Amino acid sequence: MILYFLCFVLFLVGLYGVITRRNVIKIVLGICIMEYSINLLFVLIGYVHDGVAPIIVKGSTETNFVDPLPQAMVLTVIVIGLATTAMLLAIAIRVYRKHETFDIREIKNLKG
Amino acid sequence: MEALLAVLILLMIAGSIYTLHARDLLSAVIAYGITGFGLVICFLLLKAPDLAIAQIVVEIITLIIMIAVIRISTREDLTEGATIKVEGVRYVNLRSAVYFVTGLLFVLGFMYYFMKSTLNLDPFGEHSARMGQVYIEQGAELTGSANLVAGVLFDFRAYDTLGEATILITAVVGILTVLRLKGRK
Numbered sequence: 458m459i460l461y462f463l464c465f466v467l468f469l470v471g472l473y474g475v476i477t478r479r480n481v482i483k484i485v486l487g488i489c490i491m492e493y494s495i496n497l498l499f500v501l502i503g504y505v506h507d508g509v510a511p512i513i514v515k516g517s518t519e520t521n522f523v524d525p526l527p528q529a530m531v532l533t534v535i536v537i538g539l540a541t542t543a544m545l546l547a548i549a550i551r552v553y554r555k556h557e558t559f560d561i562r563e564i565k566n567l568k569g
Numbered sequence: 570m571e572a573l574l575a576v577l578i579l580l581m582i583a584g585s586i587y588t589l590h591a592r593d594l595l596s597a598v599i600a601y602g603i604t605g606f607g608l609v610i611c612f613l614l615l616k617a618p619d620l621a622i623a624q625i626v627v628e629i630i631t632l633i634i635m636i637a638v639i640r641i642s643t644r645e646d647l648t649e650g651a652t653i654k655v656e657g658v659r660y661v662n663l664r665s666a667v668y669f670v671t672g673l674l675f676v677l678g679f680m681y682y683f684m685k686s687t688l689n690l691d692p693f694g695e696h697s698a699r700m701g702q703v704y705i706e707q708g709a710e711l712t713g714s715a716n717l718v719a720g721v722l723f724d725f726r727a728y729d730t731l732g733e734a735t736i737l738i739t740a741v742v743g744i745l746t747v748l749r750l751k752g753r754k
Contacts, residue, residue: 460571460693462626463684469676470582474589476675477668479647481653482594483684486601487629492584493608497578500615500656503701510616511717513709522717523616523699525708529721532623533733539627540740546638553642560647 460501467494481559485542491539496531503527506516571693574614581607594644599637600630619718 468515471494475486511525549559556564584603591597605628610622691697699707704721714720722730 458687458692459579460574460738461687461690463575463582465580465679467578469584469679470589472670472675472679474585476672476684477665478589480594480633483589483597484647486588488598489601490588490604492594492605493581493597496606496620497611500612500620501574501616501693502694503689503697503698504615504694505698508616510618511705513715513717520705523703524696524698525704525717525721526622526698526701528617528718529726531617531729532718532722533729535620535623536733539630542631543634544740545580546634546658546749547747550638550642551747551750559643 461498464494464498464501479560479562480550481561482546484561485545485549488545489538489542492534496534496538499527499531499534504527570614571610574611576616577607577611581611592646594646595636595644598632598741601635602632605631617718621717 458536468491470485471490474490478484478487503526505521505523508521508523509519509530511522552564553559558564579653581604582732584600584607586599588600588604591600609621609624609628612618612624646668648697704717708717708720709715712724714724
């Protein structure tokens with residue numbers, strides 16, 4: 458239970474960054490930290506004590522595998538997270554070229 | 570095992586806090602690597618080798634993209650302190666105070682619902698694989714894959730993977746569209 462709580466604290470650190478920072482790059486970093494904490498929570502839920510990786514080896518009779526379903530889900534989420542991060546940074550660089558700043562309070566409107 | 574993971578997650582939290590408070594954007598991006606590579610070690614300890622490989626590749630690509638963005642823009646950070654100095658007298662920065670109170674309310678609300686929701690979860694390490702049990706018992710015969718994660722990804726949940734590839738292509742097209750335009754001055 459303490460591990461779930463620490464994972465949640467990591468999520469809150471990312472949320473704090475998104476709320477309080479003025480720099481667009483730091484807001485993107487906060488969103489990435491939140492993604493990481495959620496991925497970690499999924500894999501933590503699927504863990505089994507003394508489990509082995511879900512890979513079947515010829516000749517071994519080991520059946521105490523960790524749950525493969527959350528791992529498959531998180532593998533999808535990691536790749537999608539990379540795509541969204543790259544998209545956010547592309548938009549950030551366009552905004553910088555138009556407004557010459559990363560300050561979200563200087564960027565009044567996002568038109569054109 | 571549990572203590573090791575707790576220490577690693579605490580290190581990740583410290584790295585994240587430094588990332589958000591760094592005065593220089595380049596050091597912020599490099600400190601962000603603490604969080605990412607700590608996550609890789611956590612995945613290895615949690616017996617998820619496929620995830621560790623994918624995460625390390627994604628981490629390095631993200632680092633390269635972020636450093637490229639900072640190279641062609643600026644490195645200065647815009648954080649303001651908790652106090653303002655006007656004519657030698659220190660005043661509390663009102664905007665920072667508002668941010669702090671809002672953040673505190675968010676944290677308390679989230680904390681309450683998180684505590685309520687974790688009571689319904691199994692404790693760490695005592696997970697009962699309700700759905701994964703079928704994959705573990707019959708996955709090798711049904712898919713012919715020795716790696717059960719690959720079997721789930723490309724056979725039981727192939728439509729999810731197809732959607733993931735579609736999202737990737739859409740993101741690439743979107744990035745090309747955004748970066749090729751000539752902006753109106």
